Every structure is written in C-alpha cells, then in structure tokens.
Amino acid sequence: MAARCAKQLSVCAGSLRFLAPKGARNNRFTSQLLVRCLSTDSDIKYDRLVVEPIKSPKPKPDVNSLVFGAEFADHMLSVEWTAENGWSEPKITPYQNLSLAPSCSTLHYALECFEGMKAFRGDDNKIRLFRPMENMRRLNRSADRACLPGFDGEEFLKCLRHLVHIEKEWVPYSNKCSLYIRPTLIGTQPTLGVNKSSSALLYVILSPVGPYFKTGTFSPVALLADPSFVRAWPGGCGDCKLGGNYGPTILAQRHAEMQGLQQVLWLFGEERQITEVGTMNIFMFWINENGEKELITPPLNGLILPGVTRKSLLELAKSWGEFKVTEREFTMDDLIRASNENRVKEIFGAGTACVVCPVNRILYEGQNILIPTMENLEVTKRFYHELTAIQYGRTPSSWTEIVD
Numbered sequence: 001m002a003a004r005c006a007k008q009l010s011v012c013a014g015s016l017r018f019l020a021p022k023g024a025r026n027n028r029f030t031s032q033l034l035v036r037c038l039s040t041d042s043d044i045k046y047d048r049l050v051v052e053p054i055k056s057p058k059p060k061p062d063v064n065s066l067v068f069g070a071e072f073a074d075h076m077l078s079v080e081w082t083a084e085n086g087w088s089e090p091k092i093t094p095y096q097n098l099s100l101a102p103s104c105s106t107l108h109y110a111l112e113c114f115e116g117m118k119a120f121r122g123d124d125n126k127i128r129l130f131r132p133m134e135n136m137r138r139l140n141r142s143a144d145r146a147c148l149p150g151f152d153g154e155e156f157l158k159c160l161r162h163l164v165h166i167e168k169e170w171v172p173y174s175n176k177c178s179l180y181i182r183p184t185l186i187g188t189q190p191t192l193g194v195n196k197s198s199s200a201l202l203y204v205i206l207s208p209v210g211p212y213f214k215t216g217t218f219s220p221v222a223l224l225a226d227p228s229f230v231r232a233w234p235g236g237c238g239d240c241k242l243g244g245n246y247g248p249t250i251l252a253q254r255h256a257e258m259q260g261l262q263q264v265l266w267l268f269g270e271e272r273q274i275t276e277v278g279t280m281n282i283f284m285f286w287i288n289e290n291g292e293k294e295l296i297t298p299p300l301n302g303l304i305l306p307g308v309t310r311k312s313l314l315e316l317a318k319s320w321g322e323f324k325v326t327e328r329e330f331t332m333d334d335l336i337r338a339s340n341e342n343r344v345k346e347i348f349g350a351g352t353a354c355v356v357c358p359v360n361r362i363l364y365e366g367q368n369i370l371i372p373t374m375e376n377l378e379v380t381k382r383f384y385h386e387l388t389a390i391q392y393g394r395t396p397s398s399w400t401e402i403v404d
C-alpha cells in the first residue's frame, strides 16, 4: 500500500506542488493530499471500461494443431497512461497493430515487462483463472523495477476477466489445452533519453495453446549447464519479468540445441549455484546429506523469478507433509556428489507453460550427469496431477476463480 501511495503521489506531483503553500511540508498535509490523489480518476477503473466489438469473428483454430503464441483471439484489452493524467479508460478493441514512435523507449531500452497466465476450460465447461492476483502483483513489481507506472491490480483483473469472458469461445474445449494470457506493459515515451518513460501502454492479448507434452505423457528434457552464460546476478533484475531478461538467453538456448539438448540450466557464481532451467524454476527431490527425503528449490535471493507455480508446488508439498520441503541454495558440486551417491531422485522445471517438466540429463563441462527422474517420477507426477486437477476444476480450490 505504501508503495502504491508513493506512486500515486508521484503521479500527482505536479498538482501537489500547486496545492502546497510554501513551507507546508509536514506529514499531515501530505497525507491529506494523498487521500485527494487517490480519489481522483488517475488509476485503472473497471467501471470506465469501453468495449468496441469486432465486426466478424475469426474462425477458431483446431485444438489439435495449436502452436504456442501463433494465433490470437479477436479482441485485446489496452489502457494508456501518461505522467500528466494517469491511467485513461480501459478499452477492449479488435486485436490490432500498435502505433508507436520509432524513438519510443520500449524499442530502444527494453522498458517492457509482461506476465504469463492461463484460463482453463474445466470438465464442467466453466472457465477458470489460476491465482490471477499473483500475476497482478508480480506485474506491479516488474513495473516498479522498470520505472513503469503501477496500477490497481484488482481493477485491472476485472477488465482482464471481462476480456476472457468476451473471448470465452477461444478457451479450447479440451482438458489438455488452455488460453494463454499475456499482459504486457511498455514505455511509449517518444524520446531517446535514457529516462523514466512519461507515457506507457498496458495491454493484454490472448492465445489458445495446446498441450506442452505433445505425446500425452511426460517427455523429459536434457540440459546444457554452461557457466559462461549468466541469466541473473545480485542487484540485477532476474527476479522480475522484464522483456530485457529474455532476449539475451536465446543464444545460450541455441548453444544447447546445437549440442542436441533442449534447455539451459542457469548457473551463477564461482560455486556454480543452480538457479533456474530455461524459463522455469527448478526443483530437486533427493535424499539429503542427513539421509532424509527432501524437496528443494533455490530461495528467492534476487536471482530467481518468483514463479506462481513454484509457490503453489511448495504449498502443495508442505500440505502433504510427507517429506521435508526446503528453499535452499545448491550447487553443481552438491548435485554431482548426490548423483554419484544415487541420492538424486527427480529434477524438474516448474512454470505456467508445463506445470512440471522432468529433466533426465545435464551436460556440464563435457560430462553427462544422468538424472533418474523418469524412473522415479513420483513427486513430479503427483504435482502434475494435483495442480492440473485444480486448474481444470476437478479439485475445488480457493486458487481458482471462475470467469462467467
């Protein structure tokens, strides 16, 4: 709340200077102004939503041949922001190209952040979102890091739900598929100075997606662990979903593919801490140094993207109460030692795209470390089944919200 107030205050800084008599800088005065600022129309408001419907809807794609992020629903949601006037009315319009100045800040300095979330059509034909406020909060955190404007997540979520409601026929009729939701926030200031953007655009596009595992069963991935590539570092922004974090990872991904591997295992530092896999959080189920069964994942130490799936899996595993669940750092040395002693049971990535993705091999300094995830699969499979049962409404849960 404090951060949001501060943001509101900066939005209103112009009027504040106007209203404040000289010397009146005490707290009581500013807090009165703050209330005044908050009650203006400068934040996103669902009740100002304007809908401009499409004239003729596109045919929906065949659910059996969906390619990730290739087709988009008929409508998009957009909200413009300026430092002067704050957020304008949210608009749902036909999906269309943007008009941006060639000089605009998102194109030059990657002033951009985004979210990845999904809507699921359940066996009961109801459409559900999974913990959507987590994404709203994370987008606000990312926006802060990029000096882009914050917004009222609850009000914006209402607009987003309205978009999904309008496009509900784009949520595939399949309990293997879903509608991917991509909220995006860009700086639009049309000048080249490396500065905070004085204007921005927040928009949402929707894309139907097929199953992550095409064959219908888990297919494991092999990873390249090459310490010469670094994804995130202390004081950096790897813990925010900023577009600028992802472009530079494509070369590392290409290196992995050239060696016949599917993804990159991201390491950090001299001690080669294991941080993430591709664009997923990493988990290891193992027998720890004390001979106990334990599920581990790196803590949110600034190098790790705080995944909604990560958080959910940690909460699920704790609720089972069958083994230790620990957020702790672990290194390639820890992994190699445990692997040599047959204490590694399962390693998997976790994220919205796949829920969980098993790892069967890691190539590190010319050596193959074989991971017996597929031979065990106990925890990986249980996570997959329990989380998808919640998402598709087979298990009732406070984590899902129905879109009417």
Ligand SMILES: *Cc1c(COP(=O)(O)O)cnc(C)c1O
Pocket: 116, 241, 276, 278, 279, 280, 281, 305, 306, 307, 308, 309, 310, 350, 351, 352, 353
């Ligand atoms: C988005 C993302 C994740 C997973 O987050 P979810 O909220 O679970 O989808 C993990 N790591 C990185 C680097 C990501 O960008």
